[in-house]
């Protein structure tokens with residue numbers, strides 16, 4: 275953690291942080307309004323969530339990120355952009371969903387470029403496993419949407435397999451099809467690095483049935 279990241283967390287947590295709680299956080303109270311809530315899992319230093327929050331001031335954006343230095347950078351960038359519709363929870367996403375985020379409370383969920391764990395012996399560490407996908411589904415409101423992108427073909431194959439096992443989510447592109455790249459998803463560090471490695475990015479969009 276750099277000194278600037280540590281300072282950002284100390285100074286900006288009251289404005290952008292979400293306190294870790296043993297029970298459900300009221301999202302309307304958190305943002306002070308009843309606007310639609312969009313959730314990014316593993317938001318890193320915020321390339322996506324900052325751009326989405328800037329472009330859509332009438333939505334609320336909640337980022338969950340386990341890596342504390344990234345949270346410091348994200349808070350610093352949020353303050354520089356003067357954002358009022360963004361909050362960040364520095365917690366493991368599985369724990370956060372199980373304990374803190376109310377079910378059926380979120381309109382969109384984004385999981386962009388999750389850690390790919392390409393080695394076979396590490397596949398079990400991948401975030402997008404059936405129980406986690408089922409939890410994502412349960413946190414969506416009726417007609418909510420789940421957006422996923424990865425540049426690792428092996429992970430894309432894994433996601434397609436897992437999705438086929440979990441009910442209650444409909445592939446909005448077409449059964450077994452990848453979605454077109456959403457125009458609003460800006461290219462970030464991870465996508466660019468994938469491109470340099472010759473990887474093709476796969477997008478998925480699912481709707482809560």
Ligand SMILES: C[S@@+](CC[C@H](N)C(=O)[O-])C[C@H]1O[C@@H](n2cnc3c(N)ncnc32)[C@H](O)[C@@H]1O
Nearest residue numbers: 316317318339340341366367386387389462464
């Ligand atoms: C490869 S990075 C992608 C970051 C960002 N989504 C992007 O595309 O620029 C994956 C991020 O997910 C975070 N992450 C991994 N497992 C997590 C978990 N269980 N809960 C919350 N964040 C997690 C990592 O710390 C990292 O910041």
